[in-house]
Amino acid sequence: MNIFRGKDLRALKAQIHEIERPKKRRSESLTLGLKAIDSTLPEGGIATSAVHEVTGNSGNGFAAFLAGQACRSNRPILWCVENDSSKMLYGPGLGVFGVKMDLLIIVRCLRTDEILWAMEEGLKERSIGLVVGELSKSVSLTASRRLQLAAESGCTIGLILHDGVSEEIAAPSAVTTRWRVDSLPTLKSGTMNNKTHWGLSLCRCRSVAEEKSWDVEWDNAANTLALVSDAKCGTLASPNQA
């Protein structure tokens, strides 16, 4: 049976995959710009033709960051929110993350099923780069499967955003990856240092067995994301190298 090991097995798997999903899956991805994270993910970034889920109290910040990354491809971004007149996504705040406002379309929906419908319509559209849906409740298996299939047919990225939900979501779902983004206090005490500090954890990913976490920092002035340990090590290591 050894002949099926290695290369042959992989080829067989690919063949089966082809039969299961007749549409060719583009192995493109949206890179985060951090090698440590991107290399962990099987597609080398946030995979296209897939739906991802983000929880945690800084989920919307991470979604804005991803939207900023998606803006580089110059494709429109659909952001579906519940129609809540008391608060709104603020343009200048999104701009900090590099979101181009002329690419952003905000869809205000009245009910959860309208958000899911709008997301599905958006995901099916090839010209759309990223679809974000803010949902207060977790999505059922059927709904997430529908979104996943829509994303596959349109080669788009879907992001289910449970903003402010910090507890673990245990419900089964068809999403490809699940992230938890929590805000962390800035390292330098007393001042915020113009930076946004997040604890980023990859709770679920098909080929990554255990949960992985990173401490990342978004620099509001330089518009870059950096690993906190990286930043520290870098400053420590450079004198040694020199």
Add this chain to the structure above:
Amino acid sequence: MLSVERWHRQTKHDSKTKKSLPAPIVLTDYTNGVCFVSAANHDALACGVTPRMSLADARALEPNLKIVPADSRADTSMLEKIAKWTTRYTPWVAICGRDGLWLDISGCAHLLGGEDAMIKDLTVNLSNFGFTSRFSIADTPGAAWAMAHYGGEENLIAPGAQRLALSSLPIIALRIGDSKAAELIRLGIRSIGDLYALPRAAIAKRFGMVIGERLDQALGLMPEPISPRRPLPRYRAECSFLEPVSRKENIEACLLQLLKDICSNLECASQGVRQLILDLFLVEGATKTLHVGTVRPVREAKCIAKLFAEPLSKIDSGFGIETMILSAQVVEPLTESQINILVDERDEEIIPLASLLDRLGSRLNFEHVTRLVPRASHLPDRAMRQVSVVARNTQGSWPETQIRPLVLLDQPESVESITGVGDCQPPEVFRWRQNKYSVSATEGPERIAPEWWRRDRAWSRGPRDYWRVEDEEGRRFWLFCECRKDGQCNLSHWYLHGFFA
């Protein structure tokens, strides 16, 4: 009469067992504390009861009157429904008073076999719904109104024959109001014909211009503009069925055919449609209306049919649809575009996006599909507005500002500062919506002054000092306090205006 019959229809729906017995019925309403008759049925009218008579008088004439309270709102909506239903005869329909309709049938009558046949058809259909109706056709609205209300059996005035036809009608048929009519009658002017011979100047001096105007309008010497319920569509397609249609596939196929008709007309005129209305006339007399809008002018029948799919699926066609009328309400120029063999990538991307926006907008309302557009203001709550994707000129440049929150509260919320460090610093511990937050890091202040050239109630209390504040768990808030006249901060009141990522 409409109100009584509307009531009859309503009660018949409520209790089908009770047969409506011939009995005098009146609907009553109150004015200035007096109960009076607002409408009466045939039996009541035969007893001598007339509308606008007080209920006590009516009771004296006929003690067995059945009295029902009037419901003017239900009457209006019923009239509205009938008006909608009559659009199958002509697109130009207007509501006249409490119980009348204007129909402009120029160029429509021959489609139904002439004016006589049209009136017959209308009367029969309305009587099937349980309504008594009187129709009259004339060159001018005034003459038609007079004939319909006071013309007796006659209901057609031949073109140009108003003068003769109206001469024998009572003076009240001119729509000049009861008091003026009564005064004219007191002077011995009983019929419209009596007015013809009188000098205009004298009448105008005594009664104002109204009488002369109304007479000229009725005779066709002066135009009488009336606005239709719905603006007249420039493009309209209609389809009537011999047998009512209720299967979804058939309705869709028919709709596609109507769309193709309209689109080919639009193509000839280099126009594209922005708004469409589909009227469905059901067998039982109800009318369903569907609205569809697009973000850019289109004339691809299949694209538009997709927009109708969602609202159509919600329609209950009941016993079937008799007639479908599609009208293009708003059209805009759309030039011919050449099919490019070497496909331009950008163009290809724009069009599917527009069709996606159409689908989103037609289901969720275009008001809810928005873009964020900058506004030239340094006040955070004014610097951005949400504009529907349909709107033009949504371009603008975002100014370079300080770091702003990701989520902004529409109304700043008051927070309770528990301990302050004083000296123009935000509170160390504050409470917002029942939760306590202890501050570990702050950044600021950023002073924002109100715009003196505008009157803004939210900013009426002077400039604000904005602080970025981080609590021990890393949540980041945008707090502000207001400055007093002397430039000192009012440190006892803090407000929350937004959240950072």
